[in-house]
Amino acid sequence: MSALGRVVRSGMGRRRVQTLVIGLAAMMAVAASVLGGSLLVISSAPFDDAFAKQHGAHLSLQFDSGEVSAAQLSKSADAEGVSVAAGPFRTATVTPKLDNAPPGRWPVTVVGRDGSGQDVDDVTLLDGRWPTRPGEIVLSADSSIFPIMGMTLAFPDLPGAPALKVVGVARSVTQTSDAWVVPSQMTALTAPGSGGYQMLYRFTDAGTAAKVAAGRKAVTADLPPGAAVGERSWLTVKKTAERDVALYVPFLIAFGALGLVMSVLIVGNVVASAVGTGTRRIGILKSIGFTPAQVVRAYVGQALIPAAVGTALGVPAGHLLAIPVLAETQEVYGTSSLAITPWVDLAVIAGVLGLVTATAWASAWRAGRLRTVDALAVGRTASAGHGRRAARLAGRLPLPRPVALGLARPFARPARALAMGAAVLFGAIAVTFTVGMSASLGEVMKAKSHNAADVTVPAPPPAFGPGGPIPEERPEADPAVVTAAIEAGTGTLKHYNAATTRATVSGAAGAVDVIAFTGDASWGGYTMVSGRWIGEPGEAVVPTPFLAATGTRIGDTVTLNGMAEPVTVRIVGEVLDPRHDGMQVFTDASTLAAARPELTERSYHITVEPGIDVTGYVDALNEDLTPLGVAAQVGGSDSDSDMVTTLNALSAILTLMLVAVAALGVLNGVLLDTRERVREIGVHKALGMTPRQTIAMVLTSVVVTGLVAGALGVPLGVALHGRVMPAMGAGAGLRLPDSVIDVYGGAELFPLVLGGLLIAALGALPPAGWAAGTRTATALRTE
Incomplete structure (x- = not known):
């Protein structure tokens, strides 16, 4: 070992606490920086790989078949900026009856296609095969229906009551549909005067929202106004895919910055203190032949070695912490993109060690400038x-x-x-x-x-079997009877009930939950972000992700499909609700009356009068509710x-x-x-x-x-x-x-x-x- 190495080793041995502090500070800064940087870089990798492999559609447009013809849509493929297009495909929103579930709960958008596609939206088969004849259907893995091979989807409300057998499970990277059938099947699934068309486009340049919007303008320029009734940009789908991972990045950047600044401060303090307390030792080193540069390097090395060890431990720690965060996204797209990003590691390592070196060098520079005689004459005792x-x-x-x-x-x-x-x-x-x-x-x-209620009568949890939810033997409690029991209860101040149905919205893949309220639910714990709560029939409030996915804002209208009749609602408020990826619509039950929806999962929420014992109120109320098959409980529903x-x-x-x-x-x-x-x-x-x-x-x-x-x-x-x-x-x-x-x-x-x-x-x-x-x-x- 060289003389310089002995000095470095001796200094680290004498200052074990300082060595530990530098190593721990560097490890913390590197772990947080690698974790944040890796998530930021590879969060989009699973989606990007799948999008490139499947030739995903940059833009999916839904058209009203009553406003535009298939021939007109075919010409839109020649619009400026379109590299390749697919369609028009016939579409329909239908509500099947599952083998083991009540009807009216699972609306899906079905598209008629000859095959899985090649140049645009090459749908990946995860199981089974593509349909080859009428009576067969492929379900999307992202649909609201849990796909099981061989299950039957019946449509008793359509002419001829068609029934389709599930022969495959597939995934479209841009979620262009909930299910696919052969084109000849669409006649039986489309009621007269209903249905629409779908066109899929890939553009020469679609890297930004502005460029996708320009492409949309080009393909619809020669079409009748209002023909396009729904759209879905690949950027919206990508943002949704990255959303869970992106949540972690800002807070990791904050911790990484705190760790880096603290590392710089601690390294500077430790080295400066070592120089200040080791002045006589510095004089001895110089007197036996050490040059000023060697003395500086000795003190820089005493900081750089523990920092390097901390960095070596921080890099794998950052990657290990990233694995569980990205594992779910990787599994969804079936990719193996969760790999080490060498340039992120190298950038963090170079940044942290560079900062440590620069800080230590600046703090140790005083040691190199000290005169040998002055350094030897200085005692250890601090000046008083x-x-x-x-x-x-x-x-x-x-x-x-x-x-x-x-x-x-x-x-x-x-x-x-x-x-x-x-x-x-x-x-x-x-x-x-x-x-x-x-x-x-x-x-x-x-x-x-939404646990602002004093008392809740929750919806009974459904039982599940291999085909999905299994209806219980007993019928659902009559809402009017339950409401009457609540109103008759001594101490009831106010109450409302909430029921759920499923619907589809143009421009958004899959079904959305529609929560219909009977009574005033404004006090129920729904946190408004902007706008106001529902005030009259025909109004709705929606979460932020719904606005982003559908390209709407407060004041716009959306149409809910998949019920007996389409229902158009006007958005009057934005509510904070992260459940179900934010794809929900909250409205008054009277808004859906004409559509005759199948309302399920009904729950009741109650506030009692001041001074009323809540436990005693629940016990008294349950005497009337228990024969109905439901039970009240104290407080709102818990969530985690x-x-x-x-x-x-x-x-x-x-x-x-x-x-x-x-x-x-x-x-x-x-x-x-x-x-x-x-x-x-x-x-x-x-x-x-x-x-x-x-x-x-x-x-x-x-x-x-x-x-x-x-x-x-x-x-x-x-x-x-x-x-x-x-x-x-x-x-x-x-x-x-x-x-x-x-x-x-x-x-x-x-x-x-x-x-x-x-x-x-x-x-x-x-x-x-x-x-x-x-x-x-x-x-x-x-x-």
Whole structure:
């Protein structure tokens, strides 16, 4: 081993705590950065691979067969910018009766195609085969009907009551349909005067929404106005596919940035402290022949080696954390795109090690500039000239002498106190941000579960068999009878009931849930983002993803298909509801009266009068409800989310790492300070200071630093939360209202401010114990 290597090894051995701090800070920064960068880069890889392999359609357009002919649509394939097109295909929205489920619940959009396609939308068969004759159907794996080979879909409401056998399961990467049949089958599935056409287009350039919109304008330029009744852009599908993963990216970037900044601060502080306390050692190295550049490299190496070890551990940790996040997306598209992204790893490694090297070099530059004679003449004991005024002021306070000495100590070493404060500051920011994020996710879950009711009569859970839901032997409780029992209950203040049916919407693949309310549900815990709640029949509120998927906004109208008659509703509000990917429509039950929908999953929500015992109310109500086959329960329905659990766990792990790094940063500073003052501590002990007083003196030396850092870290953490949470919501396809963002109250902020003091105290406790245990004679002999 070279002389320089021995110096580096010896320095790391003497400063084990500092070495651990640098390694842990680098590992945390690298893990969060690799995780965030990898998710950002490979989140779209499964979709992109499947889209390229299946020649996905850049734009899918639905047309009204009464407004445009097949010949006119065929000419649109020659429009400017179209590279290849497929269609027109006949389409119909039909509602089958499943083998083991009641009718009226599973509307699907069926397209008649000769084959799975080649040049545009090459549908991938996951099981079975493509239909070759009437009476056969292929279901999409993304449809609302759970596809099972051999199951029968009957259509008793259509002329001739056709029945189709499922012969295959397939997936269209851009979700162009719920099912496919041979073209000759469409005649039996299309009632006179109904149905439509579908055209699929690939453009020469469709990389942005503006270019897709330009392509749409080109293909519809020569068609009658209003002929296109629905559209689906590949960018919308891609955004939906990336949504779950994109949710993690903003918060990981925040933690990665905090970790990087903390790494820079800690490396700079550790190296500067090593130079400051090792001045005489630097003089010895120079006197035996070390050049200034070699001395600088020795101190840079003492920081770079543990940082490199931390980086080596952080890279695989980041990839391991990314695997469960992306596994579901990879499985959906049947790709193997979840691979290591070398350039992301290299960029993070180069960035972190480059920052460590630059910071360590800047901090160690002073060591190279020191003159040998000056360095040898400097003793180890710190100058007593700093902080005298602060010590005199602290001595006048009505406090015990050890506490006064501790409070004055940060002013004797302001640079070191500032470095410790910076570490505590970022720890306080991380804790504040994590507490706020957990509270915000709790608000999202409250909006999801709609549990504002005092009492709920939930819908009985359906039983499931191999063919899907199995209807129960007993009939559903009569809603009018249940409502009458609730209204007759002593203490009922207000109530409403909610029932669900299924429908399709032009421009959105698959069926959507339509929740129909009987009674005023505005108090039921539905969190409005914009607009207002339903006020009259014909109005609806929808979640943000629905608006994005259908290209609509408040004030627009949408048509719900798949019931006895189409129903057109006007969107008057945007509601926060992440259930079912946000593809829901909330409206009044009277809006659907003419369509005669099959309403299922009916639940009842009740608020009792003030002063009424809720448990007693439920017991009395159940005496009337139990014979009807339903039962009331206290409170609203509970809801949970694997994604929320994962986010909370991930943020807790990263926060604990940041807090540990911050506490170790404080430990490093206090340890250096305590060792510098060991002779002074010996004098205090000789004059009668007890071990308990010694501990109090060392701990109070970080009180001012901890309180100031906590007071600054809390508002910065609140500000970070205010920036990151909306970005996380946008990543999930949601707009978050103020009630989800403004989650901090005075009762929560004060303990968070004290959190900075707690971090500082945790870091100072081990050095305090060491100082208390040092023998007086040993301390007095130390130079």
